[in-house]
Amino acid sequence: LNARMLARITGVDASMIQTNTQCYWEQIAQGIVQMVELPWKVYKHSSPTTTMIASAVRRAIAENGCSIGAVFIDYLQQIPLESGGNMAFEVGKITRQIRDIAKSHKIPVFLGCQINRGNQTTADKRPNRHLLRNSGEIFEVCDQLIMLYRDAVYTKDSSDHTIELIVEKNRLYGKLGTATMLCDLSTSKFLNLAR
Numbered sequence: 001l002n003a004r005m006l007a008r009i010t011g012v013d014a015s016m017i018q019t020n021t022q023c024y025w026e027q028i029a030q031g032i033v034q035m036v037e038l039p040w041k042v043y044k045h046s047s048p049t050t051t052m053i054a055s056a057v058r059r060a061i062a063e064n065g066c067s068i069g070a071v072f073i074d075y076l077q078q079i080p081l082e083s084g085g086n087m088a089f090e091v092g093k094i095t096r097q098i099r100d101i102a103k104s105h106k107i108p109v110f111l112g113c114q115i116n117r118g119n120q121t122t123a124d125k126r127p128n129r130h131l132l133r134n135s136g137e138i139f140e141v142c143d144q145l146i147m148l149y150r151d152a153v154y155t156k157d158s159s160d161h162t163i164e165l166i167v168e169k170n171r172l173y174g175k176l177g178t179a180t181m182l183c184d185l186s187t188s189k190f191l192n193l194a195r
Helices: 004-009 012-016 024-035 050-064 087-105 115-123
Strands: 069-072 110-111 142-150 162-170 176-182 191-192
Touching: 004 024, 004 162, 012 024, 050 069, 050 087, 069 087, 087 110
Parallel strands: 069 110
Antiparallel strands: 142 162, 162 176, 176 191
């Protein structure tokens, strides 16, 4: 995560940061100074419960003395299920608990989620809401559902740097559809397409 954040700040390829290439040390050092000043915190836990997530949010708010801008959770399937019951029900329950955290603190929560690989066998590989893995009530509970698609993954075209953001649900702003952007995975940047 640190290498990706440094890559985004400095514009230096993340692989160069990880191999400690000397010619980029000055840029990397300046990026580290900028990172230290950023108002963000990373809580690392391989499988946090929703109680742990809520506690981390409360702690971050208390430390800042005010509200926080957003919470990013990577990813839903890493949150442990509470019982051995119906997986779709349990995923729905977790999703509702995450939404409660967002509502009680009035902050956006971005929740990454894995999809089923069912689209791999179709001609059009684009994801859709029906492929959400153990979806439970994810679609019903979320305010927005945005799915990512990179054609280059399937065509193996290394010159294709486009990514599609497919908006399947948009309770907040109403518009649905697909936005195409450029992505530079080496620096974790998304850019508008030149018109």
